[in-house]
Amino acid sequence: MVNLREWLIPCASLVQSWRLEPTNPFPPPTLRAGGAGLDAVFKGLEDRIQRAAWSESSPWITNITSFSVAVTSASESLWTTSHTAPSLGNYSDGPPSFMSDQSYFRIASISKVFTVLAVLLQEQAGKCNLRDPITRHIPELKDHVGIDTIDWDSITLETLASQLSGIPREYGQSDLTDPLTDRDYGFDSPSSIGLPPVDGSDVPPCGWNRAGYRPCTRKEIIDGFTKRLPLFQTNYKATYSNIAFVLLGFALENMTGLAYADLVQSTIFNPLGIKRATLTKPSDSEGIIPNTTNDWSADIGTYDPTGGIYTTTSDLALFARSILTNKLLDQATTNAWFHPRTGDILTDSDRVQTIVTKAGGLHGYSSQLLLILEYDLSLVIFAAGDGHAIAWLREEVLKSLVPRVEGISRSQISDRLSGLYSSNDANVNSSLVLEVQGSSGLVVISWISNGTDFLAHYAAMSNPKLRPGHVQLIPSHIRRGTNGQVWRAEFIQDELPFEGLVNMNLIVDVDSFTYASRSLEEFEFQLDEAGRAMRVNLPGFRISLDRQPRKEIAVAVGASSHRLMKPLGLIH
Numbered sequence: 095m096v097n098l099r100e101w102l103i104p105c106a107s108l109v110q111s112w113r114l115e116p117t118n119p120f121p122p123p124t125l126r127a128g129g130a131g132l133d134a135v136f137k138g139l140e141d142r143i144q145r146a147a148w149s150e151s152s153p154w155i156t157n158i159t160s161f162s163v164a165v166t167s168a169s170e171s172l173w174t175t176s177h178t179a180p181s182l183g184n185y186s187d188g189p190p191s192f193m194s195d196q197s198y199f200r201i202a203s204i205s206k207v208f209t210v211l212a213v214l215l216q217e218q219a220g221k222c223n224l225r226d227p228i229t230r231h232i233p234e235l236k237d238h239v240g241i242d243t244i245d246w247d248s249i250t251l252e253t254l255a256s257q258l259s260g261i262p263r264e265y266g267q268s269d270l271t272d273p274l275t276d277r278d279y280g281f282d283s284p285s286s287i288g289l290p291p292v293d294g295s296d297v298p299p300c301g302w303n304r305a306g307y308r309p310c311t312r313k314e315i316i317d318g319f320t321k322r323l324p325l326f327q328t329n330y331k332a333t334y335s336n337i338a339f340v341l342l343g344f345a346l347e348n349m350t351g352l353a354y355a356d357l358v359q360s361t362i363f364n365p366l367g368i369k370r371a372t373l374t375k376p377s378d379s380e381g382i383i384p385n386t387t388n389d390w391s392a393d394i395g396t397y398d399p400t401g402g403i404y405t406t407t408s409d410l411a412l413f414a415r416s417i418l419t420n421k422l423l424d425q426a427t428t429n430a431w432f433h434p435r436t437g438d439i440l441t442d443s444d445r446v447q448t449i450v451t452k453a454g455g456l457h458g459y460s461s462q463l464l465l466i467l468e469y470d471l472s473l474v475i476f477a478a479g480d481g482h483a484i485a486w487l488r489e490e491v492l493k494s495l496v497p498r499v500e501g502i503s504r505s506q507i508s509d510r511l512s513g514l515y516s517s518n519d520a521n522v523n524s525s526l527v528l529e530v531q532g533s534s535g536l537v538v539i540s541w542i543s544n545g546t547d548f549l550a551h552y553a554a555m556s557n558p559k560l561r562p563g564h565v566q567l568i569p570s571h572i573r574r575g576t577n578g579q580v581w582r583a584e585f586i587q588d589e590l591p592f593e594g595l596v597n598m599n600l601i602v603d604v605d606s607f608t609y610a611s612r613s614l615e616e617f618e619f620q621l622d623e624a625g626r627a628m629r630v631n632l633p634g635f636r637i638s639l640d641r642q643p644r645k646e647i648a649v650a651v652g653a654s655s656h657r658l659m660k661p662l663g664l665i666h
Contacts, residue, residue: 116584117448119535121569122470123503124625125167135498136165136173142490147177153486157181158385159479160193163487165495166411168418168470174407179479181385183458188379195408198370198381199476200389201461202454204410205403206339208358210255210431212346214423215361221349224252231345238320246320248328251345254338260326263335265319266301266310267397302394309395312344336400343399354398366416371405373398384479388458401454407474410463414472417465425571447496453484460484469499504530510626511536511619515639526630526639528567538565538583543635552614555607556585563587567617568604574618578631583615609634 125132143163146152162176178193191197216222222231227247229235235246244261253259268275270284271292281287298318300310310318315337325333343354350357355373363371375391381404383390394402405413415421420428431450450465460481464473473491477483508530516525527540541549553565567581574580582604607614614634619627629640 120503154480154482160382161477162407164407164411164474183383183385185378198376198404200459202401202456204454209399244324257332260324262322266298271297339400368409373402382478384458389456410474514642536567577621579619581617
């Protein structure tokens with residue numbers, strides 16, 4: 095199961111599953127280009143993708159569609175592939191170049207991610223708060239408040255960025271008084287579909303993709319858009335609005351005194367070393383122009399914060415790495431950035447995985463940026479031509495890559511943490527056996543404290559009805575000192591029984607049992623330079639257990655755990 099999170103500002107959400115395996119059961123794996131069996135995955139992907147690129151049976155028009163795909167870990171680029179369509183569009187300043195990870199591309203609404211990051215950076219700098227009303231940063235909106243109009247004082251930077259403002263989607267765009275919009279929808283004029291004549295004063299005087307081709311000014315947007323009525327009450331329902339991000343752009347300009355293009359250049363592109371990203375059209379020969387209606391040359395003006403950036407797959411992957419490694423934001427702020435929906439991806443698990451996504455689209459251009467948070471991976475996909483290629487490429491990469499990386503995660507944690515831990519003091523009969531068991535993660539097989547099978551007691555305390563399950567360790571992503579890595583124990587039921595319409599078991603509970611003010615569910619591993627555990631500290635038990643050679647594990651398990659757990663119904 096997968097969470098697909100829109101990469102804006104989070105909205106609250108709960109996900110229900112009848113079997114809730116803990117999310118993120120492993121820390122992100124160490125992934126290197128050419129290592130750990132990834133080469134075979136990427137070679138297979140390359141073969142399938144290139145065959146599809148030339149096949150007439152592919153679910154997109156292949157002769158006009160170019161694309162580029164990049165996969166990156168938090169530390170480095172892992173793989174990229176590109177394809178140039180045999181039929182390209184018109185290039186005015188030189189011959190076209192082949193599509194590559196260095197080709198400029200219109201990323202459209204993925205630009206919104208940069209706008210949100212710019213707002214978060216200004217909050218980090220103390221120039222705003224996400225809960226500031228938008229009127230604090232665009233005071234002229236207060237001049238447009240009426241009885242039925244939008245209540246601008248109730249709309250914050252956060253509600254705009256999370257698409258919870260309830261305001262309309264556009265101004266000057268996609269209005270059916272415009273012949274270009276009518277053509278997009280396949281009819282000749284508004285009257286041909288039964289629409290009545292309208293007063294000319296209601297017709298937007300501007301719009302970057304309207305006939306006449308003039309982007310709206312700031313004043314035109316504020317004067318014209320504020321006549322629109324709200325779609326929903328603020329914070330009631332998420333609904334897509336490009337104008338929300340236009341307003342965020344105006345607010346950023348007021349906060350900083352910089353034009354939006356200069357702001358993202360100075361606060362995002364330059365600090366991250368992004369060299370090939372711009373809000374000004376690059377030369378045609380540096381980009382890919384599809385042989386179909388396209389917005390390659392469109393100057394969208396005040397709409398730049400919602401969709402104006404040109405960049406490459408290589409530099410967008412570099413941007414993704416910066417998010418995964420917290421180059422500009424602290425970890426807590428990054429954690430707070432996302433919002434879920436669900437779908438299946440691991441065939442041997444009911445575990446929910448989180449994939450943070452942002453898509454973009456302009457005429458002739460489709461793009462997607464995905465972060466697979468559990469693995470510190472990112473996927474970038476650009477398509478110029480027929481946008482139907484995007485979904486096929488995304489699914490092909492995910493279904494091949496994710497199971498393989500999951501296997502790498504399990505293997506690495508097994509090598510680094512699993513095994514027998516016991517006291518080197520012969521007078522202390524305390525031990526712990528840990529084992530990676532499929533998608534269930536790092537499972538406690540045996541847990542002896544002072545000669546007592548504490549695993550059985552812990553399971554019984556956690557699970558009074560003695561339903562089948564197991565005790566699992568979950569990484570907290572907290573480090574202690576130089577080499578300490580903290581994990582938490584939790585009892586996981588194999589199945590959650592149906593107990594009515596509302597499932598109340600969706601929040602992790604990993605601090606139920608303390609002993610003299612110390613947690614019995616905390617496991618602090620001390621790691622060597624290679625990341626392998628040398629010992630584990632159990633603060634609640636006031637003891638440290640050393641990791642032992644693997645040959646001793648069978649003796650420990652056979653002597654206690656399986657024999658004692660089966661009568662309690664904890665393993666089946």
